[in-house]
Amino acid sequence: MQTAKRPMWFVVVAVLAVLWNAFGLWSFYYHVTATPEVIATWPAVQQQIEAVTPRWIFVAFAIATIGGTLGTLGLLLGRRWAVTVLLLSLLGIIVQFGAYYLLTPTWALTGIGGAALPLCIGLIGLGLWLLARKATVRGWLS
Secondary structure, three states: OOOOOOOHHHHHHHHHHHHHHHHHHHHHHHHHOOOHHHHOOOOHHHHHHHHHOOOOHHHHHHHHHHHHHHHHHHHHHOOOOHHHHHHHHHHHHHHHHHHHHHHOOHHHHHHHHHOHHHHHHHHHHHHHHHHHHHHHHOOOOO
16 A cells, blocks of 8 residues: 655654653653662652552553654654554553552642643643544555
């Protein structure tokens, strides 16, 4: 199947999305490998949340970040599988942050201000998945 030429804005968005997700991948690595000495340097609120965070949340974090990075690389390379991978990433984001807010005192400790970054991450994940779906319909992905 012949793919349609992708517009330049799509390529720019895909490059920015890869960079965004690469930062998420670094954040995942930083949190997974944080030693007690490193955690001791974090603000007290973050230390309290970390102390009660179930370790399985890192599985969702991995799916969100690794999936996001692979999915955006798929967008950049023009691959249709990016849609599925970005959907998995979005589900990982939802499970990860849902668990933080349901199973830890994140809301009580950070309030509405603490929800800004997770909300932004979720909206970007949703936007990237919708973009991938649109790109498939328009024939930009093969």
